[in-house]
Amino acid sequence: MSKLPSNVDEDEDGMDIDSNLQLERSQQIASRTLAAATALAKVLRDAPEWLSDIRRLQPQDVIILLTPVVFPVSQEPTDSSDPFEPLGRYLSRRHAKIRHVPYTKRHGITSTHLGFIKRGHAIILCLAEQPLQLELVDIVLAIRGDKPVVVVCCSPLDTKQALPFPTVIDTAGYSRPALEATAELIFAERSLPTAHSLPDSSNESTVQPKVWPVEDFVEQRDIASVATLWLACLGERFALDQQTLANVLRKPGYSKHYVVRNPSTGETLGFCATYLSYVDREGEKLVASLAILVVHPQTRFRGIGLSLHNHAINSLKRTRGIIRLQLGSTFPRLLYGPPSDDQSSDEWFRRRGWQFDKGAPGQGQVVHDFLLEFKDWHYRPGSSSTTEYRVCTQDDMTKVIDLVERTSALDDRLGWFDQYWTLINGPNVKDIVVAVEEQDIVGTALTYSPGGSQMSNNIPWPCRIGNDVGGVTCVSMFPDKRHIIMSGLINTCVETLRTQGMKRLFLDGVTDHSQFFTNLGFKEWARYRDVWKSV
Template sequence: MISGHLVLPPGNRGGHRHSQVTVVRDYQACIPFTRILGEGDIVLLLTPVITPCEQNGCDPFEPFGRALAARHPLIRHVPYTARNGITSTHVAFIKRAKLVIFVISNPPNSRQLSQVEIAEASQTIGDEKLHIVVACGNADDSGLIEASFPTIIQSGPSLEDLHVVATVLFGESSGAGTSAVKVQELMMPPKYWPPEEWDGLDVTPVHDLWNHCLPDQFHLEKFPLRNLLQRDGYAKHFIVRLPETGEIIGFCATYTTYVDKDEERLIGSLAMVIVKSPYRRRGVGRSLYDHALRQLKRIRGVDRLRLGSTYPRLLSGIPARSPSEEWFQRRGWTMDRLGPGRGQYICDWLLKINDWPNGGVSTGPPGLAFRSATFNDFETVSDFIEKETTRKDYTGWYDQYMNLAHDGRFNDIILGMERSRIIAAALVYTSRDGSPLALDIPWARTIGPDVGGVTCICIAGWSFIH
């Protein structure tokens, strides 16, 4: 339950005063409503459930709804709560509405779902609807300025202010706070850039952007990058273009991967968000991020989201000590490093065999032997990997083992055996031997053609990604 109070500030409980209404931005060009609404168009007003106003014992947003209804007959006023968020009732109204007015009365509260998050859910459901957010308070304090809402109105907390909002929405007033100086100040924060789906036909501009944005150790040649990105059926990527020239200034890569062998549940990967440096802190990354997450959530079977990608491996997550970490934390990603899915470090190790004792050859513990898998091991390996990766929640590993087995590349699967029982498994590859793993993990190739790797090291009760 949202427990915010809308109370008139001292000294403003009656009498004339200046309005505190400001149009922060209107990228949809939907104000005034008289230009876009027809007689039969429904306007949905979503307002928080709050303590009844002491002045008249009613919902203080009811007068706001009546002020809107006096100007357009088809106003549908539906409250929402933090506990329930957007329910099936809200969804039905959103889908019928021409536009949605979403009122926010409180800044974020760590103890409950924020009103901004509920507004984002409403916008996701009604992706093609016009959305107007009305902030009863400082829009910046609510986290709205950096959000991707294209139309935001900032209002004072009084009933009089909400009445002025109604007049602004229908073009009867511009609001007392819309001076040129104030609008300029509020328009400086990030804007919304409409993303489009990347067709994948020409990888050159994305390749150029990739090498422009990432440190040298993550640079790739054009062919390996194209192979990583062009994955029919489970890859979808988005770009933002500069309107004046059509230049690609932002790119976002996403994938979907089956969680287990049942192939019913999917994990959606936000694998990469990069923006050309002159256009950062202007809303390009946020626009790509919001659009990509909306698209992933729409895919049937997706029940989890992750940062980074395991296979194909663009990056397994955010590079350590990256300034982007705080950016993602502000959007709800947990980075406490206490467990899987909470920002744990993942290591890619570069090991030189000649630096190991005996040139990399060592004697294992008594009773433990290592060998390549064979066709006869298929079912046993499948059961072992399914059990261990499910227990450790490592998505994508099972597919890598099965892809090699189905291709007949059993020599690429190394088993650790204790008597006749499999207690460990790993996958090996080199850059030039045609292994599909070398295509999924391109980093060995950046060192040299004879460099190989070991991945998906899975030990009963313990495992490594590399």
């Protein structure tokens, strides 16, 4: 007769109970317990194996538990207990350092929560009430650094609802048994079937999101497939040939681009471009641009875009001196921001903390690109103006730089300063047009023509429209001067480009007074939303 396990009782006579019978009973009880536990909590996804990372934490490491403020399970008006408090206790039995921080539906993740997240070594975020606040997960993932994040969904899931997060646990509500089963599951005290996709859907072809490996963009290897992907996603209006796209992407030291590729074929499934631009002459502050993020139409909703977005944002935030993250780019300019006539991805980006709806700078303010046929130019010079308009010289550059530095900060046009700064002591100072009053520079604009300067590579759209299209960009002046000198400054740009053989003018980045430019003969070429957030 085999010896019983040490935790099996003996009978009153001190004789061993039949081991086979006891083992059978134990197996039956374990089977029923496992089935019940499986119904209470199960892993939907753990692609990066973050649960294993949590189990390997050191005793001194801190786990941050973020839970919603919800009605108690009892639903009794006199019950003021926190339904998630038991989860904190169950976890603390398995790991000593648990910091339980509730959040409210109204305020979500606040600066207090961010402080805890930054100090912690792992994060467990619970969601409970429908509609699920998925944007909270995006915020936590965006600032997590290299910490594991476990999302615990304590609400019945719609079988078609996507939870495109790396590690997700689904529980049968937030009763005490369900929360205890969750703690056991997190610390691997029982073995449960792991569902690597969300609950079964009637659509068998649905591919659930996952975390994809993100690789650095390598021009020689990737440019052809990225150019094909670009056309498939953006269409003819914003079409760029392979060489032009390569020129715009190539900015050594100030750009970093990423791809997700099919592991079998090497085909590019998603692409993300990022840039850095200096804000002022001190060279310590930077604007970081998430310039473009595209995923092939046939492979969307699989987590490719999320993988690229999170990887790019985390990489940018690690760069010293970043004061702003921009969705879109100034220079080099792929798209100024999300196009106004395509809002299909707005909700996706909104859940990741980007604001589109308020019409303010950085939160959806409308930005225009205009195109002017010179034959339609309706300029009427002012009869009493004392302003002189002319081409810039090297002697003007100190005053030009000072004006641009001050007005770009005032108008939230960070990144424009860098375009003027690069022209100092170079041959292309003549591309700058200035407005002068009593020896003071009161307005300035940059002109460029196809192949004439680096600016024609930074803004590819004039060449895309035609070889007779010149450009005007970074128009800078104080607000009280706009109605006085704007038309005269633009007229000097028109005449400058006309002498270079241009017949049309592309004006980008206009955020206000669009009717003013329409009255002068401009027609809208594209419209975007200005979207950014301070860091």
